[in-house]
Amino acid sequence: MRPTGYGVIDDSPLQRAPGLVPAAPRVVSLDSHQPLSAELAGSIIPEQHSDDALERQRKAGGPNAIWFDGGTLLCGCPECHAPMSIRLWLAVADCWQCETSIQLTEEQERQAHRLLQQQNSQSAARPSLPQGPVKSSVPPVPLSTEHLSAPFDQVVAGTPPAPSLPSPPRARRRRTAASTEAHRRLRPHTATALATAWLSELFTDLPSWLISLVFHLILLTILGLLTLGDLQDRVITLSTVVSRNVRKGVAEFSLEQDEAQFQLPPPSEFDVNNRTDxxxxxxxxxxxxxxRVDSEALETTMPLEQVRQRVQGARKSRLALAARDPRVRVEMIRQEGGTTLTEAAVARALHWLSRQQRRDGRWKLDGGRASDSAATSLALMPFLGAGQTPDAGVYKNVVARGLRWLLDSQLPNGDLRINGSGNTGMYAQGQCAIVLCEAFLMTGNERLRMPAQQAIDFIVEAQFPDGGWRYRPNGETPRPGRRGDTSVLGWQMMALQSARAAGLEVPEETLELASHYLDGVATRSGSQYAYQRGNAPTPVMTAEALLCRMYLGWSLREPGLRQGVDYLLSQHLPDARRENVYYWYYATQTLHQMGGTHWDRWNKKMRSVLVSSQVTRGNHAGSWPPAHSHSKAGGRVYMTALAACTLEVYYRHLPIFRQIDLDEQGAAK
Structure with missing residues (x-):
């Protein structure tokens, strides 16, 4: 006798007679842990247990027999006839040899539960004994060779199937039984357990901040869905009863509109009695x-009576900006042809421009040209034109930041052509000089005197020998290319005029050379002007040159001035279908200086086109969309700045050839 993995094997020689079964069969004990040799695998039988429960299993018989071995439920494998361990809680059995898995039937489940109950009752009835190998008390039963070769389903019930020879290596497969009632019962519980485990693992691995974020988002969503009741105070509604008796009235009343609330004049085409208008x-x-001027600045500004006297007695260029004081604006707008709508358009434009300012104080052109100094100076011009200074006005902080950026960016020689590209150089220099000179004149701040004077000195040095200016200063331009153009000259002349008004030094030779240049580009007795010498005249250059002529000393009696103005009015009135804000900007100033019927005709058309074309809704509300090729190159900031300056013409510069009489009642509003 020797132990094996399937039990105890008696390997003594067999004595058999012909036709008889062996007298001493070999007995296999399932408690053994040693492997069974191949030559003995077919001649063994399991060791018989003396347990009453196992005896009952053997008597039951059948291919679905289940038995206990060492506290483990076993059944026979339908593939290799090896024992299969049963996991009753999953209702499945697994083969240790071929790795086949089957699902228990309901009958097998009931049989397994009965065996468990029997085992538990027997364990409770028997005293605990030292554990050891189970010895079979039943003598071996002789078996015939036919019995040994019988199929698996003919084995006695309750007896474990005899282990077969090790099968040759083959691909592992897993057999799954058909869905049973037990499987269907276990499926929802298994899915629930898997879902619970997944959620537990998810919340365990998630960081605390993410869990807090999800929780608060859910909480905010719930709170957002909640609606509060009407929190308004309860209103007592009084009902009235109208008598059916009709009586003839004895008095008539006419309700007149309160015109006093309109401090600025409405346009003539509007009806104040119309509800929409x-x-x-x-x-x-x-x-x-x-x-209007803020109350905090009243103490630091000039007394109103003194402002009125300066406006009415303006005969010198130094008083040209006196009408920008917001306290006299209402009367200036009334006298010069402005309306409520023109001033509202300016207010909307300044609001939009203020929102485009960068944190460091600069503006940027949003078109194809790049020049921060040009964009900043152009944006500051309408703020200064509306009386907004670093010391007074609702936009004083905006103006202060813009001026600070210009001062920090100016070079020691007065150069303000900061990071410009293309032909923006001297345009930007002239525009920046205008801003510095006007800011110095309006505030009297001596810290602005030197930067303004240096900017003017740079312009004087940049003038070409022919009296004009071009994109680059004279010293940076090769000699063959030193030919000025009227467009650049116009901005330099406006800067020189602002410097004269501020009391800065402007050489007379510079102004004489500029007048000489205009003579060279003039045609038709000085009534029309070209871009450069030899070019054909254009209405844009004519309007710009005529304004320069006025500042250089021409009077209203000059034939060329009157003929030029008639040329602009007869053929080139403002037209919304042909936008050219550059032309409108210069022509409006020229016609305003002329005054009379010429100005009335131009002003009515100009203000209608600009007010109606301003954007009133969306992110660009208050701006003007660029349509002309030059306007597109500058962008929306360029277009809006020039349009706002054009609508400020009523008070931006006092007229040169006529006197303004302010009303006592209209000046202080």
């Missing part, structure tokens, strides 16, 4: 009010 005017009046 009245609503538009009321809104415009509210928007225009924000440009």
């Amino acid at each position: 009245r609503q538009i005017l009321l809104r415009a009046e509210q928007e225009a009010r924000q440009l």
Whole structure:
């Protein structure tokens, strides 16, 4: 006798007679842990247990027999006839040899539960004994060779199937039984357990901040869905009863519109008695009010009576900006042809421009040209034109930041052509010089005197020998290319005029050379002007050159001035279909200086086109969309700045050839 992995094998020689079964069969004990040799695998039988439960299993018989071995439920493998361990809680059995898995039937489950109950009852009835190898008390039963070769389903019930020879290596496969009632019962519980485990693992691995974020998002969503009841105070509604008796009235009343609330004149085409027109005017009046001087600045500004005297007695260029004081604006707009809508358009434009300013104080052109100094100076011009200074006005902080950026960017020689590209150089220099000179004149701040004078000195040095200016200064331009153009000259002349008004030094030779240049590009007795010598005249250059002629000393009696103005009015009135804000900017100033019927005709057309084309909704509300090729190159900031300056013409510069008489009642509003 020797132990094996399947039990105890008696390997003594067999004595058999012909036709008889062996007298001493070999017995296999399932408690053994040693492997069974191949030559003995077919001649063994399991060791018989003396347990009553196992005896009952053997008597039951059948291919679905289940038995206990060492506290483990076993059954026979339908593939290799090896024992299969049963996991009753999953209702499955697994083969240790071929790795086949089967699902228990309901009958097998019931049989397994009965065996468990029997085992538990027997364990409770028997005293605990030292554990050891189970010895079979049943003598071996002789078996015939036919019995040994019988199929698996003919083995006695309750007896474990005899292990077969090791099968040759083959691909592992897993056999799954058909769905049973037990499987269907276990499936939802298994899915629930898997889902619970997944959620537990998810919340365990998630960081605390993410869990907090999800929780608060859910909480905010729930709170957002909650609606509060009407929190308004309860209103007592009084009902009235109208008598059916009709009586003839004895008095008549006429309700007149309160015109006093319109401090600025409404356009002539608007009817204040029309509800729609009245609503538009009321809104415009509210928007225009924000440009009035703030109460904090009243103590630091010039007394109103002194301002009125300077406006009425303006005979010198140094008083040209006196009408920008917001306290005299209402009367200036009334006398010079402005309306509630024009001033509201300026207010909206300044609001939009203020939102485009960068944190460091600069503006940027949003078109194809790049010049931060040009963009900043152009944006500051309408703020200064509306009386907004670093010391006074609702936009004083905006103006202060813009001026600070210009001063920090100026070179020691006065050069303000900062990071410009293309032909923006001297344009930017002239525009920046205008801003510095006007800011110095309006505030009297001596810290602005030197930067303004240096900017003017740079312009003087940059003038070409022919009296004009071009994209680059004279010293940076090769000699054959030193030919000025009227467009650049116009901005330099405006800067020189602002410097003269501020009391800065401007050489007379510079002004004489500029006048000499204009003579060279003039045609038709000085009534029309070209871009450069030899070019054909254009209305744009004519308007710009005529304004320069006025500042250089021409009077209203000059034939060329009157003929030029007639040329502009007869053929080139403002037209919304042909936008050219550069032309409108210079022509409006020229016609305003002329005054009379010429100005009335131009002004009515100009203000209508500009007010109606301004954007009133969306992110660009308050701006003007660029349509002309030059306007597109500058972008929306360029277009809006020049349009706002054009609508400020009523008070931006006092007329040169006529006197303004202010009303006592209209000046202090």
